[in-house]
Amino acid sequence: MQHRAASHCLHLRYHGTTMHDTITLPGLGGSGDTHWQTIWEHNDARFLRFQPASWHQPDLDDWEQSLERAVRRCTRPPVLVAHSLACLLVAHWAARFPSRIAGAFLVAVPDPDGANFPVEAAAFKTAAERALPFPSLVIASTDDPYGEIDATRQRARAWQSSLIVLGALGHINASSGLGDWPQGRALLEAFSAGLSR
Numbered sequence: 001m002q003h004r005a006a007s008h009c010l011h012l013r014y015h016g017t018t019m020h021d022t023i024t025l026p027g028l029g030g031s032g033d034t035h036w037q038t039i040w041e042h043n044d045a046r047f048l049r050f051q052p053a054s055w056h057q058p059d060l061d062d063w064e065q066s067l068e069r070a071v072r073r074c075t076r077p078p079v080l081v082a083h084s085l086a087c088l089l090v091a092h093w094a095a096r097f098p099s100r101i102a103g104a105f106l107v108a109v110p111d112p113d114g115a116n117f118p119v120e121a122a123a124f125k126t127a128a129e130r131a132l133p134f135p136s137l138v139i140a141s142t143d144d145p146y147g148e149i150d151a152t153r154q155r156a157r158a159w160q161s162s163l164i165v166l167g168a169l170g171h172i173n174a175s176s177g178l179g180d181w182p183q184g185r186a187l188l189e190a191f192s193a194g195l196s197r
Contacts, residue, residue: 022104023070027084027110028118030055036181037083043180047081061125065094077102079192081192082169084146085106085118088139091127091159094134095144101115102195103135105188106161108144108172111151131160138162139184139193141169141176 010012024037029114031037043046050070052063068088071078077100082090087106110117112125117126138156142149149165155164164187178184 025082025086136161
């Protein structure tokens with residue numbers, strides 16, 4: 001299925017207020033048809049997906065450049081909605097590029113030192129451990145096979161991100177059976193509402 005590329009960003013009115021443009025950043029393998037990121041994209045034209053060369057063999061430089069291109073196409077600082085490996089991408093990108101974003105919504109941050117971290121993503125392991133230069137919110141699960149909650153708490157502290165732990169939702173992906181994940185959408189809207197416009 002084709003997904004909208006981040007070829008441009010839109011300014012739309014939503015419930016009477018101007019909302020932020022949003023770039024979705026799937027993790028390894030991309031987000032399939034039943035993943036909440038894909039559903040959000042299909043339901044709301046403000047959600048535009050960045051497009052690296054390969055979802056399955058991630059090249060860090062390519063992913064960083066792809067994110068930078070997506071951000072630069074926006075006429076104002078967007079909100080990033082990242083899942084899994086793309087959360088680490090955001091930290092790498094922020095350390096390399098000065099482009100401004102409004103904030104980052106980081107779901108299911110994986111532990112690069114965990115037993116299940118994918119070998120094909122080894123270049124992403126050394127994500128910066130310093131504070132992110134923009135507001136950020138980490139959303140975590142208590143039984144994520146790719147990120148023990150203690151490791152997630154430590155990374156959120158290092159990034160100076162706010163943290164919300166939702167309970168046992170696995171990797172907060174399609175396998176979690178979340179559908180369009182209304183709880184996550186509500187959390188994103190609340191986070192976005194608190195960002196400067």
